[in-house]
Amino acid sequence: MNNTTHPLKWIFFDVGETLVDESEPIEDITRQLIAAAGRRGIAVRREQVRELWMEAHRRFSPFPMADILQELLPDGELRRAIWSEMKYRKELDRPFPDALGILKRLRRDYRIGIIANQSAGTADRLRSYGLLEHIDEVFASAELGLAKPDPKLYEYALQATGCPPERSLMVGDRIDNDIVPAKHLGMRAVWVRQGLALRQYSPSRISLPDGVIDVIGELEGWLASWRPAPDESLPPR
DSSP states (O other): OOTTTSOOOEEEEOSBTTTEEOHHHHHHHHHHHHHHHHTTTOOOOHHHHHHHHHHHHHTTOSOHHHHHHHHHOOOHHHHHHHHHTOOOOGGGOEEOTTHHHHHHHHTTTSEEEEEEOOOSOHHHHHHHTTOGGGOSEEEEHHHHTOOTTOHHHHHHHHHHHTOOGGGEEEEESOIIIIIHHHHHTTOEEEEEOOTTOTTOOOSSGGGOOSEEESSGGGHHHHHHHOOOOGGGOOOOO
């Protein structure tokens, strides 16, 4: 890919459900919820939890599991007791099979960054997956004290990298956390429809993603075929 005809300088990625597959920890915490409810004589089905999770994402809920527990367990004391028995196991996360190859190839032409809501230790986890050596900068919520969808996290990343918004691309699985704030600042954005945020929608025309792909492995094909509209064209760097 030749950057003299392609205006992008930096590509920023979300982590969860974008580069890293969170399906197993989500399945695991779902099993924990079902088991904890079952010990109290409350029947909860996996399909029911999955449906509630997708609906929480559709409503742009900042805390989907809290919404799920509220729906399933109206009693606050019971809800707190069950929550205390549950633990999200990030050690079950795994990079998507295409993630490493894509980062390696894209880094030949672009700088690569991370903008993500993650618990402390994001860089170490990316290193353990073999991804960090192909990433130039990591901007994670726990380390910076900023969290998506706050545009300030994106502003910080752009300022730190010296990249104008129009020369950057955000790739993420959530309209609310990834697409809306990026487009608000004038960045390009690609929505990768992996994970449980499939029912999300762009609330306005200005927040429409520039591209939609079903899996991260399709990003290179999108980049190869995408060209900005004539009035969006930028001079080569």
